[in-house]
Amino acid sequence: MCVDRQNNVYLILPGNLDSSLSIMRGRRDQDYGVFETVWTGEGFGGEPLVDVQRLEGSEMLSVFTRTEAKTRSIVVLDFILKLAS
Numbered sequence: 837m838c839v840d841r842q843n844n845v846y847l848i849l850p851g852n853l854d855s856s857l858s859i860m861r862g863r864r865d866q867d868y869g870v871f872e873t874v875w876t877g878e879g880f881g882g883e884p885l886v887d888v889q890r891l892e893g894s895e896m897l898s899v900f901t902r903t904e905a906k907t908r909s910i911v912v913l914d915f916i917l918k919l920a921s
Contacts, residue, residue, distance in 0.1 A: 838886045838897070840917055847871065848884045848899055855879050855904040859897070859915070875915065879904050887912075 838846050845862040857880040862868040880901050887898035897915040902908050 838888055838891055840891060840897070841895070844917075845871075846874075846886075846897060848886060850880065850882070850884060850901075855881055857884060857899075857901060857913075859899070877913075880911075881908070 838848070840846065843864040845864075845868060847858075847860040847862075849858045849860065851857065855878055857877050858873055859875040860871040861874050862871045881904040882902045884899050884901040887900065890896055890898050895917045897917055899913040899915070900910070901913065902910050
């Protein structure tokens with residue numbers, strides 16, 4: 837879980853029964869009442885990590901994880917957040 841500069845909450849969730857990875861957002865202007873899926877990908881494993889310092893200083897959400905391919909790789913997924921003014 838992490839929070840952007842506008843106090844929106846993000847959940848980075850690995851799949852329980854598959855190799856999916858999902859990012860969900862709860863918006864501050866909606867009182868965090870509804871979380872929406874903003875991205876889902878397949879082929880990932882392990883527990884993802886977030887670069888919190890980068891998120892606090894920019895509009896970039898960086899997720900550090902690994903792939904589930906035959907030869908596993910460490911990857912960083914970068915997402916540019918579109919923040920309202």
